[in-house]
Amino acid sequence: QVQLVESGGGLVQAGGSLRLSCAASGRTFPNYAMGWFRQAPGKEREFVAAISWSAGSTVRADSVKGRFSISRDNAKNTYTVYLQMNSLKPEDTAVYYCAATPYGLGTTKREYPYWGQGTQVTVSS
Numbered sequence: 001q002v003q004l005v006e007s008g009g010g011l012v013q014a015g016g017s018l019r020l021s022c023a024a025s026g027r028t029f030p031n032y033a034m035g036w037f038r039q040a041p042g043k044e045r046e047f048v049a050a051i052s053w054s055a056g057s058t059v060r061a062d063s064v065k066g067r068f069s070i071s072r073d074n075a076k077n078t079y080t081v082y083l084q085m086n087s088l089k090p091e092d093t094a095v096y097y098c099a100a101t102p103y104g105l106g107t108t109k110r111e112y113p114y115w116g117q118g119t120q121v122t123v124s125s
Contacts, residue, residue, distance in 0.1 A: 005117070023079070099116070
C-alpha cells in the first residue's frame with residue numbers, strides 16, 4: 001500500500017514561485033518512481049514531471065522545462081518528492097497531483113497506480 005499526501009499549493013502572482021511537496025509512505029516505496037500531474041478545469045489531467053526512485057533520472061513536460069524542477073528525498077524512510085515551480089504563469093493554474101509507480105519513469109496517467117488527493121495552485125495575472 002502506498003499513501004501520498006501533497007502540500008504547498010496556494011495563490012501566487014504571475015512570475016512568482018511555489019514549491020509543492022508530496023509525502024509518501026509504503027513498505028516498498030524506495031523502489032517507486034514519482035511523478036507530478038496537473039488538471040485544469042475542463043481539461044484532461046496532464047503530465048508535468050517525473051523522477052526515478054534513485055533520483056538519477058528526471059523528465060519534464062516541454063511546457064514546464066526551464067521553469068519547474070523535480071527532486072526527491074529518500075532519507076530515513078520519510079520519502080518526499082518536490083516540485084519547484086518558478087516563473088509561474090496563469091496557464092499553470094490547476095490541481096496538482098502526486099503519483100507513484102513501480103513500473104519505471106512514466107509520463108502517462110495509466111503508468112501510475114497510486115495517486116494523492118491533489119493540491120490547488122492558482123496563478124493570478
